[in-house]
Amino acid sequence: MYIEEVKKSLNLPERVYIFDTTLRDGEQTPGVALTVDEKVRIARKLDELGVDIIEVGFPAASKGERSATSKISSLGLNAKICGLARVLKEDIDAAIDCDIDYVHTFIGTSPLHRDYKLKMSKDEIIDKAVFAVEYIKDHGLTAEFSAEDATRTEFNYLCKICKAVEDAGVDKINIADTVGVMIPSAMKLLIENLKKHVKVPISVHCHDDFGLAVANSLAAVESGAEQVHVTMNGIGERAGNAALEEVVMALTVHYKINTNIKTSKLVGTAELVSGLTGIKIPPNKAIIGENAFAHESGIHVHGVLRKAETYEPITPDMVGHKRRIVLGKHTGANAIRSKLKEYDIEMNEEEFKKLYKQVKTLGDKGKMVTDADLRALALSILGKAEKERVKLKGIAVMTGENVMPTATVKLEIDGKIKTGAKTGVGPVDAAINAIQSLVKETADIKLDEYHIDAITGGTNALADVFVVMSDKNNNKATGRATREDIVMASVEAVLNAINKILMIRDASS
């Protein structure tokens, strides 16, 4: 409604090019170092996603970077393959030697970079930038020039260097908000003014130091920027870069601007990048986070069940996600009824009221209520719950200094006694390992989460253990136990979750 009104006054491009720098700036995230094979896997995925340019690395940085760049360049992907280089012959040669079709060269332009970092005059910097662009063009490659820290550079000087590289034959100019200091209205003005002087396509590269990278990228597009630098999941130096998934979805949905991105592949790509970089996606992350299409509050679930758009701005399948109705403290009757229907469980009003109350009680304890928990509760209210299939018959643990913590556990599983011993990093780990190994023949159930709280003070404090476990069919159940003994609380919680999962499996078979 309002967006359409505002759009009338904007100078929007028809198409925005997506320059992906997950493998370069994304890899500059502290602690991230991708192997050649990992870079290849991500590059293939980005190509399937439809990014226009993949910046695969900084070839002058290391042998590994050069191998990855050459390898990715040999794959014949649809995306253009680009390498980063300082405005130095040796850096550009290192990129050219990798047989790529696109070189991204850069130099700092702000007073801070000129005076303190580079110790170069304005003219020296322009000369070096012009040399770099001419050198790249002489080799028949696409040249993109970045003014590093452009957003803290005097406008006249920024214009001057941009015009100089334009005269030298540059194909694209990238305006870097290197330390994320812009605000959207200022970025809009900067690009609008720059476009009065420069004819080649303009790109922006925004960092997220103030959480404004996506907003600043979109503001640049509002003034006609034809390209954005982005990273998958927003990873990158310090607070990261503009997130590809957020920029693309805003361009697609709000601005109705074309990109080449197949949006239904966003979540799959995000998961691969997260898995290989080890940078977890926060659950509340826009578009790709686990909770981006999850609903717990009764009022929301009621609305979503009637018409999903009430609480979902886009459909989950548009980005390759799934809607989840989650049970917990804020659950309402409509959510529970929808789950019962999903699992084909019928109950009368009285039974339902009991179930509703039990869900609320569990939720009030501050923990999630999984689908398996709900099904187990419902089955036991209906009297259909099998008695516990796995019972503890005995346990001994040994731990101390210079010994391997070991637990010997005796279980009764479906009426048969089984005994086994396992080691672990501590007595709790050893006990859980022993239980899992004994139960394995019946069901392969893994521990997903383990939380422990001391309810009271002192060495005799009550330990409250909460676990989440799941089997291969993704039946996920929680287990909880409170005891003075940490090992016993853990064992009880684990058996509690295992028995719930077995109950669900029996009811489904």
Ligand SMILES: CC(=O)SCCNC(=O)CCNC(=O)[C@H](O)C(C)(C)COP(=O)(O)OP(=O)(O)OC[C@H]1O[C@@H](n2cnc3c(N)ncnc32)[C@H](O)[C@@H]1OP(=O)(O)O
């Ligand atoms: C904003 C960004 O994200 S820029 C990209 C940042 N990424 C990286 O730095 C990752 C890869 N970097 C590296 O592996 C190394 O830093 C290398 C190989 C590039 C350079 O290593 P070294 O030669 O040991 O230099 P070092 O990293 O200590 O210092 C950087 C040098 O580059 C110079 N420099 C920095 N930017 C530029 C530029 N755009 N053009 C020319 N020279 C530059 C600095 O002035 C400094 O030179 P000096 O040592 O003569 O004063």
Ligand SMILES: CC(C)C(=O)C(=O)O
């Ligand atoms: C190389 C440039 C574009 C960069 O990464 C930055 O300024 O953040």
